[in-house]
Amino acid sequence: MLYTVRELTQYIKHRLQDDPSLCEVSVRGEISNFTHHTSGHMYFTLKDEHSQLNCVMFRGANTKLAFKPGTGLKVVCSGDITVYEKRGVYQLTVWDIQPDGIGALYQAFEQLKAQLSERGFFDPARKRPLPLFPKTIGIVTSRTGAVLHDILNVIRRRFPAVRIILAQTRVQGEGAAAEIAGAIEQMNKLSRTDPIDVLIVARGGGSIEELWQFNELKVVEAVFDSEIPIVSAVGHETDVTICDFVADLRAPTPSAAAEIVVPDREQLRQQIAGHKIRLDHAIRRTVEMSRDRLARAERGVVHPRDRINQLRQYLDELTRQMHTTVTHRLQLRRKDLSMLGATLHALSPLNHLQRGYSIVLRAPDRAVVNTIDAVTAGSDLWILVTDGKIGCRVREIKEGWDHE
Amino acid sequence: MSENEDITFEDALAELEDIVHELEESGLTLEDALLKFETGVKLSRLCNKELDDAEMRIEQLTEGEDGVRTERVEIE
Numbered sequence: 466m467l468y469t470v471r472e473l474t475q476y477i478k479h480r481l482q483d484d485p486s487l488c489e490v491s492v493r494g495e496i497s498n499f500t501h502h503t504s505g506h507m508y509f510t511l512k513d514e515h516s517q518l519n520c521v522m523f524r525g526a527n528t529k530l531a532f533k534p535g536t537g538l539k540v541v542c543s544g545d546i547t548v549y550e551k552r553g554v555y556q557l558t559v560w561d562i563q564p565d566g567i568g569a570l571y572q573a574f575e576q577l578k579a580q581l582s583e584r585g586f587f588d589p590a591r592k593r594p595l596p597l598f599p600k601t602i603g604i605v606t607s608r609t610g611a612v613l614h615d616i617l618n619v620i621r622r623r624f625p626a627v628r629i630i631l632a633q634t635r636v637q638g639e640g641a642a643a644e645i646a647g648a649i650e651q652m653n654k655l656s657r658t659d660p661i662d663v664l665i666v667a668r669g670g671g672s673i674e675e676l677w678q679f680n681e682l683k684v685v686e687a688v689f690d691s692e693i694p695i696v697s698a699v700g701h702e703t704d705v706t707i708c709d710f711v712a713d714l715r716a717p718t719p720s721a722a723a724e725i726v727v728p729d730r731e732q733l734r735q736q737i738a739g740h741k742i743r744l745d746h747a748i749r750r751t752v753e754m755s756r757d758r759l760a761r762a763e764r765g766v767v768h769p770r771d772r773i774n775q776l777r778q779y780l781d782e783l784t785r786q787m788h789t790t791v792t793h794r795l796q797l798r799r800k801d802l803s804m805l806g807a808t809l810h811a812l813s814p815l816n817h818l819q820r821g822y823s824i825v826l827r828a829p830d831r832a833v834v835n836t837i838d839a840v841t842a843g844s845d846l847w848i849l850v851t852d853g854k855i856g857c858r859v860r861e862i863k864e865g866w867d868h869e
Numbered sequence: 870m871s872e873n874e875d876i877t878f879e880d881a882l883a884e885l886e887d888i889v890h891e892l893e894e895s896g897l898t899l900e901d902a903l904l905k906f907e908t909g910v911k912l913s914r915l916c917n918k919e920l921d922d923a924e925m926r927i928e929q930l931t932e933g934e935d936g937v938r939t940e941r942v943e944i945e
Contacts, residue, residue: 598879603930617925617944625925626878630939632930651930655937730920737882737920740889741913747892748906755899 471550478548481555487546491639492518492557493565499536507534511542511557519556520544526560531580531682532573539566570673574680577707586689592713593694595726599662601628602726603652603693605645606667607636612719616667619723624730630661636668642681649687649695656693663726664693666708667719670701679706688712698722824849828856837862878919885912 505524697712716722828845
C-alpha cells in the first residue's frame with residue numbers, strides 16, 4: 466500500500482485522536498525546554514527518567530492558569546493527544562497544569578496568593594462580621610466522620626438551638642475542588658430562599674498535597690463570591706490555605722470554627738440570670754421610691770403657690786422673732802452690765818482707802834501684809850493710800866493690838 | 870414585648886437588656902415600671918427556655934431538578 470506522507474500522517478492522526486484512552490489524559494512529569502511564545506502559546510517538553518512528550522498549551526488555556534509553569538517544575542498536565550501534521554509529531558495539547566510535589570506546590574501557592582492579593586481577594590475591608598446568634602449554620606466538609614463529628618459535638622455542647630445544613634463532599638483528589646466549590650454555591654442558592662447565617666468550610670489536617678484542593682481557584686472564587694459569611698477551618702493550626710485567607714474568618718481547627726460560630730449557652734444563662742437580678746433590684750427600688758413619694762404626698766396635699774406663700778409668711782415670722790430676741794437679749798445684757806459695775810464698785814479696794822483704810826504690801830514681792838508673820842524687823846514695805854504709796858521699814862513687831 | 874411568640878433569642882435578649890436599662894434609669898412611672906418588669910421577667914424566661922429545650926436539627930443539602938433542597942438526617 467502506497468500512501469502520500471500527508472495521507473499516512475492523517476491516518477495516524479485519526480487513529481490517535483479517535484482513541485478514547487488518549488483523550489482527557491493526565492500525565493505526570495517534569496517540565497523542560499519551556500518557552501512562552503510571543504503569540505501567547507506555551508511550548509515545552511514533559512519528561513521523566515525514560516521518556517519525553519512534546520506539549521503545547523494554547524493562550525486560551527494558559528491564561529487561566531493560577532501559577533506560572535517553568536522548566537524544572539514537577540507537574541501533572543491534563544489534555545488530549547493530538548498530531549501536528551506539518552512536522553509529523555504527536556503532542557499533548559494541554560488544558561490544565563497542576564503543580565506536583567512540594568516545591569512546585571509551594572511556588573504555585575505563593576504565586577496564587579500574590580495574584581489574588583492583587584485582585585483584592587484578601588482585602589480586610591471585605592471581611593464580614595459573623596452573626597452573634599446564628600439560627601442556621603451551613604457546613605461543607607468531608608464525608609468521613611471525624612471533622613463533622615467534632616464540629617457537631619461542639620455545637621451540641623455550646624448552643625444546640627440551631628439548624629445545621631450539611632454538604633458532604635470529597636476534600637482531596639481530583640474533582641474535589643469542584644465539589645467543594647459546588648457545595649458552597651448550592652448553600653448560597655438555598656440561602657436566598659431559606660437563609661443560612663454562616664458557613665463553615667472545614668477539613669482535617671493533611672499534607673500540602675492533600676490540602677491543595679483548598680488552594681484551587683474554583684474553591685477560592687466560590688468562597689470569595691459567597692453571600693453567606695464563611696469561616697474556614699482547613700487542616701491544623703499550622704496549615705494555611707488560600708481558602709483561609711479569602712474567608713471572612715480563619716479558624717485554627719474545625720472544632721475552633723464551631724466555637725467561633727456559636728455562642729456559649731452557659732455564659733448566656735449567666736448573662737440572663739444577671740439581667741434578672743438587675744430587674745428585681747430596679748423594680749424594688751422603683752416601688753420603694755413610689756412608696757416614699759406617696760407618704761410625702763399624704764403629709765401635705767398642698768398647692769405649690771400656697772406652699773410658697775406659707776413659706777414666705779413663716780420666713781417673716783422668723784425674722785420678727787429674731788429681731789425681738791436680739792433686742793431683748795441686748796437689753797438684758799445692758800442691765801447685767803450696770804449691775805456688774807455696781808458690784809465691782811462696791812468691791813473696789815479704792816473705796817476702802819477712801820474710808821481711811823490702807824493696804825500694806827511687802828516691798829520685794831508685793832504680797833499683801835495681813836499678819837505679823839508676813840514680815841520681819843527690817844522688812845521694806847509699801848503703804849498704799851488713796852493718792853499714792855509710802856515706803857517704810859519695819860522697826861518692831863508685836864503680837865496683839867495695844868491700847869494706846 | 871411584641872405579642873409574637875416567634876421572637877428570636879437574639880431579639881429577646883436585646884429587649885431584655887433594654888428593659889433592664891430603662892428600669893435602672895428609673896424615670897418610669899410605677900405603672901410603666903411594673904409593666905416593663907413583667908415583660909422583662911417573661912423575656913428572661915423565654916430566653917432560658919430557648920436555651921434549655923433546644924434540640925439541634927440536622928439537614929442534608931441535596932440538589933434536584935427543582936433546585937436545591939434539604940432533607941432531615943440523623944447524625945450522632
